[in-house]
Amino acid sequence: xxxxxxxxxxxxxxxxxxxxxxxxxxxxxxxxxGLNVMEACKxxxxxxxxxxxxxxxxxxxHVYVLSDHVLSPISNQEVETxxxxxxxxxxxxxxxxxxxxxxxxxxKIHLAPAE
Numbered sequence: 001x002x003x004x005x006x007x008x009x010x011x012x013x014x015x016x017x018x019x020x021x022x023x024x025x026x027x028x029x030x031x032x033x034g035l036n037v038m039e040a041c042k043x044x045x046x047x048x049x050x051x052x053x054x055x056x057x058x059x060x061x062h063v064y065v066l067s068d069h070v071l072s073p074i075s076n077q078e079v080e081t082x083x084x085x086x087x088x089x090x091x092x093x094x095x096x097x098x099x100x101x102x103x104x105x106x107x108k109i110h111l112a113p114a115e
Contacts, residue, residue, distance in 0.1 A: 013100050017046060018066070018110040029100050037063070037095035037109065048111060054096035059085045061095040062112040069107050071098055087113050 013031040018024055029040040038061040041048040049060040056077045062085055065071065071093065078097050082088055092112065098104065 011102075013102060013105045013107075015040060015100075015104070016067075016106070016108040017041060017044075018108070019046060020111050020113065031101045031105070033100070035100045037061075037098040037100060037104075037107070039096075040100055041095060041111075046111065048095065049114075050096055052096075056081050056094050056097050059094065059115060062087070062115070063093055063095045063098075063109040064089055064112055065091045065093050065098075066108040066110055067106065069104050071104065085112075086115060 011031050012028045015027040015029065015037065016024060017027060025044065025046060027040055027044045029035060036054060038048055038050050038054060050058065051060050052058040056075065059081045074093070075097065078094050081094060082092050085092070095109065
């Protein structure tokens with residue numbers, strides 16, 4: 001029988017984050033807390049900002065998705081915000097709009113240059 005501690009470990013979601021200096025960081029986040037990737041990065045003290053508080057309005061949490069995970073569909077608001085950014089790429093997303101759950105376990109992202 002699995003202990004309660006091992007059940008908690010089963011719910012961890014691992015994220016791989018490439019920072020702006022070229023260093024990789026592994027973040028483990030409980031997948032059942034309702035966090036988004038931006039919040040997970042901030043909690044791990046990575047240099048990511050969110051002036052709008054996760055409303056997909058400011059673009060300061062811009063990342064490049066490096067893995068082929070199926071993410072939640074991009075909203076019209078996110079598209080509008082991304083279109084205003086200088087460093088837009090085809091794999092750009094706002095990390096505040098990527099919800100942490102088991103579907104993104106192993107997700108690899110790169111922090112986009114600061115605007």
